[in-house]
Amino acid sequence: MTIPMVPPAPPQRPPLPDRLTALAALAAATALIRVAPLRFTLTTARLAKRAARHPATAPEAARLLAARDWAGQFFPGRAACLEMSLAAFLAVCLRGHAVDWCIGCRFDPCESHAWIEADKEPVCEPQVPDRPFHLTLRV
Numbered sequence: 001m002t003i004p005m006v007p008p009a010p011p012q013r014p015p016l017p018d019r020l021t022a023l024a025a026l027a028a029a030t031a032l033i034r035v036a037p038l039r040f041t042l043t044t045a046r047l048a049k050r051a052a053r054h055p056a057t058a059p060e061a062a063r064l065l066a067a068r069d070w071a072g073q074f075f076p077g078r079a080a081c082l083e084m085s086l087a088a089f090l091a092v093c094l095r096g097h098a099v100d101w102c103i104g105c106r107f108d109p110c111e112s113h114a115w116i117e118a119d120k121e122p123v124c125e126p127q128v129p130d131r132p133f134h135l136t137l138r139v
Contacts, residue, residue: 018067018091025091026071026079033083045086045101045139048093056097061116061123064091085114088123089139092116099123104133 014022032041068088072079079087082103089101100117113133115125 012066014063014067014070018064018095019070021091021094022064022067022071022087023074025089025094026068026075026083026087028090029083029087030075030077030079033086041086042137042139045089048090049098049101049139052093052098053096054098056092056099056118058118058121058123060095060097061088061092061099061118064088064095065116065124067091082114085116088116101139102135103137104135106131106133 013019032044036044065088068084068091071087072084085101089099092099100120101114102117102122103112103114105112108131111133115122115133117123117138
């Protein structure tokens with residue numbers, strides 16, 4: 001008996017404005033995280049959020065997260081959750097919406113993580129109810 005293997009469907013390519021926004025946001029986030037002091041990065045994030053006109057919904061944020069993931073495939077180095085979450089945060093802000101950029105940790109084992117939230121809920125993050133992340137910083 002053989003079981004036919006079906007390859008996963010390739011992800012849909014985001015619209016051009018979202019792709020361009022995500023590429024710019026990923027470049028800016030990488031530069032901020034790797035070169036600038038943390039206080040400058042946080043100030044930049046606060047100013048970007050303040051310039052946003054209205055809060056983003058979870059579907060709007062998820063759409064730009066997909067564009068950020070698309071842009072990430074062209075990134076020549078390693079980008080962890082801090083760079084990727086800041087890139088998503090900046091992409092949403094560049095489109096005139098506001099989300100929260102969150103950094104947190106959990107214990108046993110000790111882990112840190114960064115993510116974005118819309119309406120006080122994590123966007124496109126796996127739920128682990130027995131080991132939640134404790135919020136350390138919200139912008």
